[in-house]
C-alpha cells in the first residue's frame with residue numbers, strides 16, 4: 001500500500017511534469033531552460049514503467065484476481081517489480097504475490113443456525129468405522145482441548161448418539177449442519193480414499209476434525225460471500241490461510257497435497273465466540 005502511494009505520487013509527478021512541458025512549449029527558451037534547471041536541482045524521482053516481458057505467470061493472475069482486479073477484461077503488463085493492469089492501475093509485485101497465497105476472504109464463518117449452548121456441553125459421537133477409531137478419538141480431543149470453550153465431544157460405543165461417523169464411497173469427507181439447536185447428525189468418510197498417501201493418519205484426522213466442525217456450526221473460512229449463506233464470526237481476521245475450516249474445493253482432488261495442520265488461533269477464537277466460557281458473549285443460545 002505504502003509502495004503504491006509512492007508510485008502514485010511519482011506517477012502524478014511525471015504527469016505534472018509532462019503537462020508542464022506541453023504548456024511551456026510556447027514560452028521563451030530561456031524560461032524553459034530555467035525550469036529544466038530547477039527540475040534538475042530538485043532531483044525529482046523518475047519511475048520507469050517500460051514493460052520488461054510479455055510473460056505474466058498464473059501466480060500473478062491469481063494474486064490480481066484475489067485483489068479484485070478483472071484479469072479477463074483488463075490487460076496485464078509486466079513492468080518488472082510492478083504490473084500495469086487495465087492500462088492505468090499500477091500494482092506492486094510483492095503485494096500481488098502475497099495476495100496469490102492468501103484467500104480472498106479469510107474470516108471464520110458459521111451457519112445461521114448453530115447448536116444450543118447446553119447441547120455443546122456434551123455432544124456424543126459414535127464411530128461406525130472401527131479402522132479409524134484412533135483418528136476419530138484424536139480429532140475429538142483436538143476440539144476438546146481448545147481452552148476457553150465449554151464444547152465437549154464424547155465418543156460413545158452405542159445408543160442414540162448426537163453424531164454418527166459413517167463410511168461412504170468416493171468422498172474424502174462430508175458433513176451435515178446443526179438443526180434445531182442440535183449438532184449435525186452425520187459425518188461421512190471414506191478411509192479408502194487415503195490409501196497409500198504419506199502421513200495418512202494425520203490427514204484423516206484433519207479431515208474428520210474439519211467435518212465435525214461443520215456439524216458444530218462452522219462454514220468454510222475461505223468462501224466468498226455470495227457462494228454460501230452464513231455469517232462471519234466476529235473477532236476473526238480477514239485472512240487465515242491455515243484455518244482448519246478452509247475448503248479444499250480449490251485444491252486438486254488428492255489428499256496427499258492437502259494441508260493437515262492443527263487449529264489456528266483464529267479457529268480457536270471463533271470457537272470461543274460460538275461456544276465460549278462467557279455466557280454474555282456467546283453466539284449460541
Ligand SMILES: [Zn+2]
Nearest residue numbers: 210214220247
Ligand atoms: Zn468443508
